[in-house]
Amino acid sequence: MLNEIIAIYAITDDLLTAMPAAGYAYGHEDDIRCEMSDAEIITTALIAAIFFSGNQSKACAYMKDHNLIVRMLEKSRFNRRLHRLSMLINDLFHQIAGLRQNRRVKKSIMLSQHSFHVERGS
Structure with a gap:
């Protein structure tokens, strides 16, 4: 589970860094006054959904207990930050969907340009 959490954080942080944001030519930037980055907030919310049946309190406790x-943040502030990031999370999911769609298109183009023979092993 720890490796999955680290992977989720790394991907989320990379996508946020690469995502154009309002007021910036390239990449999302956190407010310098924030104690937790937006990637950490989103990662904790995703961890809650994946591993803790949506229980954000358990996910927050797990992330804090394991020094991740x-x-x-306290429960109230975490929820306020999460709700403030709702549009950013929506954009993030659209970006991921676009990446998956581009990957499918590239695969189909690659497959249509090359003919190959697949043999099954006995």
């Missing part, structure tokens, strides 16, 4: 996030 040193400065975990």
